[in-house]
Amino acid sequence: MTRARLSRRATALGAAVLATAVLSTACGTSTGAGASSAATSAGSSAGSSAGGAAGSSAGAASSAAAGSGSRVTVTITDAQGCAVSPDTVPAGQVTFDLRNVDATGVTELELVAAQRILGERENLTPGFDSTFSVRVDGGAYQIYCPGAATERVPFTVTGKAAESTGDIAELLQQAAVEYAGYVDDQVSFLQVPVRQLADAVKAGDLAAARAAYARARPFYERIEPVAESFPDLDPAIDLRVGDVEAGTEWTGFHPIEQALFVKKTTKGLGPLADKLVADVKKLQTLTGQLSTATKADDGKGYAPFEIANGASGLLEEVLKSKITGEEEAYSRIDLLDFEANVEGSQQAFATLEPALNRIDPTLVPQITQRFQALTTVLDTYRDPKALGGWTPYQDLSSADKKKLTDALLAVQEPLSAIAGKITA
């Protein structure tokens, strides 16, 4: 990754800012808005309402209110922007029926309190209806339709919700702790094959060294954005030859890879391998500190939005250097790295799922399904006989690469938007 999304500086700073925002939302007296979504059908009736009259469901609102909470109609027009009816409901389950009549520039709608998104619906399209449903506590809210003639409309919830089902800020803190655990695991697993790699090169065992190299790579690739947040360490571990500055020594995985797979020798690799052992050890120390800070919730650990950016950043990594076959130019185990990046992304995303489910329950299944579609394509290239367990990259055709790219882009687009949902 050229762009260190999870940079350490950003971690400390960002987390502090975020923590403030989280606290003001969770404990703020003025809004005090907590929300959680119950089942959201997100059904859409395509094509039933182009340019047609809106607000026909107003009658349904009162009857629905008696049964399963309140119903609110939001009509979005080019001329008026967002119109909400009714604009006051009692605490509890609220279902929003959205109708984009003709607002071409409005694609999403959010229910916001104190700069936090409590519920949302994306992909609003003129001529189509959508719906989403959230459980809300009493307080002052806004309906936010970015790009509309009237963007923000006040929305009031009276009383207290009948039941409280947790809080997004808490879920995000849990996510950070979970992610810290995941990183700790990967970095500790990384130590073993790197030591085996050092042993094998010193013993002059080329086959064992190659195997250890392939075993080590995925642990690093899964948490690459975290490693890249240490600006001295990542270049020492993972620089490719073309990126080495003149006058700087080329160290880390890739000069070893070049010797093992191109020069086909272990000769002279001892010092390089020892340095790699020391560097991944250093990585373990640093990530351990991040992990401790995260658990202490002291603002110096992983911030949830960084985890979201890391998830997306890992896919950028794949697009930039794996799909192009540049990462493992000598060993050709690019697909192993590819899969590791994807897995790291999926794991980061998974920690955020409980919080995201509160905000937009349609989002998690969508992204999950697209991750599955991606891994299904990826799985067709498994090759147990090949080093690393994947088809060597030079054997992929352009059509193969296009298939992988298409599946990857389908995940990346919605995934890139989640950081904004948990911070704003």
Place this chain on the structure above:
Amino acid sequence: MTGAHGPGTSAATPDPARRGTSRRRFLGGAAIGAAGLAAGAAAGVGLASAEAAPPVTAGQLAAQREAQTVPFYGTRQAGITTPQQERLMFAALDVTSTDVQDVQRLLGRWAALAARFTAGRPVSDSPGNPDAPPFDTGEAMDSGPYSLTITVGFGASLFDDRFGLADRRPAALAPLGTIPGDAVMKPAITGGDLCIQACADDPQVVFHAIRNMVRAARGTAVLRWSQLGFGRASATGAGQTTPRNLFGFRDGTNNIHADDTGGLDQHVWVSGSDQRWMDDGSYLVARKIRMEIESWDTDDLADQQRIFGRRKDTGAPLTGGTEFTPIDFHRTGADGVPVIDPHSHVRLASPEANGGVRLLRRGYNYTDGQDPDTGKLAAGLFFLSYQRDPHAQFKVLQTRLGKSDLMNEYIAHIGGGVWACPPGVRQAGDWFGRSLFD
């Protein structure tokens, strides 16, 4: 290169004298490339008549050209008879979702985007959230619409069993089968469930449109192939000059022009179709035609002119006159040999030789730079044509041309496709092909 090259004898052909006058008027007044556009705008797009406008500076003209809009909403899609803009980006997509609602929403989102882009507006007026990717990619941020049009079409493959549309496929969209000369068509740059044709007088504007529409499709459809056209190779607006193709010839002199409503109704716009949803639509046949540039450059002038049937310098037929002089196909030389070769492009493509068949051409010259395999220039014509029925029009013409056109020695059809372009999007809230899904 296929197409309505015929001589100007049919009633539908624009009057050469009037065209000449109009060209002179605008060249005299403007002296820059915007002349054709201004003429087209006055004639076809419903903007203030250029005749009434006072003399303007080059800077003002450039600003006018940038601000020029073509209405998006209407009974018929723009980008077909619209006076042809200078730049093209074309995209063919495959739908990856199996949910017909995803397809409908995508066509709705595309309609919304097209309405905004053609008005020079971004995806959203909202600056968006600093922690999220921007709504709009931004590269057209300070740019006017430059007469942008966005035209969407449906490929035959959309009507398979995935979306329940099998019984809504018009007969005219049935596969064309093999046409002579199609031997080297590459599947990777042929066909696609959906297509988007973006035309404007600025390359960044067309790229921005396609990029954002492809982005909006992620998860529902993927880009199958795309093509940039760097310069127009046809004239569709009354009074537009006939541009030259990369062989250096004026091509498509006798195209159907925007003011020829009779010709358009007869040859271009669908009416009374077996599938009523296509009424007021049109069928697009695209062909990526590679030119053997290097070989052509070694061919002598006389042979080049024999192949086309026209003079290279003036565009006049070899039987004499000016560009718009009717061609005398019957004239023979002193040796008794026809002046216009029986296998010349102009003769084989003429309505006379094809039972009156014509189509509207809207092609662009393209280059993909250098062919990395051969080192040759990768360039040619991205042929776009609109018609009522590809079987009765394109196929008839191309069958004839593919068999015996002298030009075949220097060209190869390497990609393309056929798409049904539905009627226009009537207003906000309507979408591309909505009647197809009713």
